[in-house]
Amino acid sequence: MRKAVAGMLGAAALLLGSAAPALAYEPVNVVHAETVQAGPYKLTVGFSTWPLKALQSLDFSFAPEGGIQGRSGKLTVLGPETTREYPRPLVRHPRKREVWGLDVQSLPTEGNWTLKFTVDGAQGAGSGQLSVPVLEQPGPPMGLSWAISTLPLFGLVGLLVVAWRRSRPEPALAG
DSSP, X not given: OHHHHHHHHHHHHHHHHHHHHHHTOOOOOOOEEEEEEETTEEEEEEESSSSEXXXXXXXXXXXXXXXXXXXXXXXXXXXXXXXXXOOEEOOBOSSOTTSEEEEEEOOOSOEEEEEEEEEEETTEEEXXXXXXXXXXXXXXXXXXXXXXXXXXXHHHHHHHHHHHHHHSOOOOOOO
């Protein structure tokens, strides 16, 4: 009986412990917004950080005036050197369900990025675009960051080699 109770308590602890990180996510805070006219639709584009920097994670929110009910949309993101367009459907933001959005995205390079929108609803289809400047990546260069972060790995490998060499059995003496 005790084992069964202990097992159930352990399962409940694992369930609650794994749910706690999901509850820790903060809601999306829009710190900067731009308005885009996509045909007959006014679309507010929100950013969770501003100014935008290359390789910096942020949330995008896309809120058409009057809500997203009965509407669909597509988004095309074009970088400074992008020539091919890959439109993707606008979907609900995972943490801000009343708007469309992208959760924890980053723009990989600096320069002027273009966000193209197509919104389809009761008033027909409409298109619009927004150009956003993206600044240089914050912090040290990526190669230097990776080099510094691998130093502990090299130390661990060295420690394991020394421990392995010291723990090998001594050769038997010939007698």
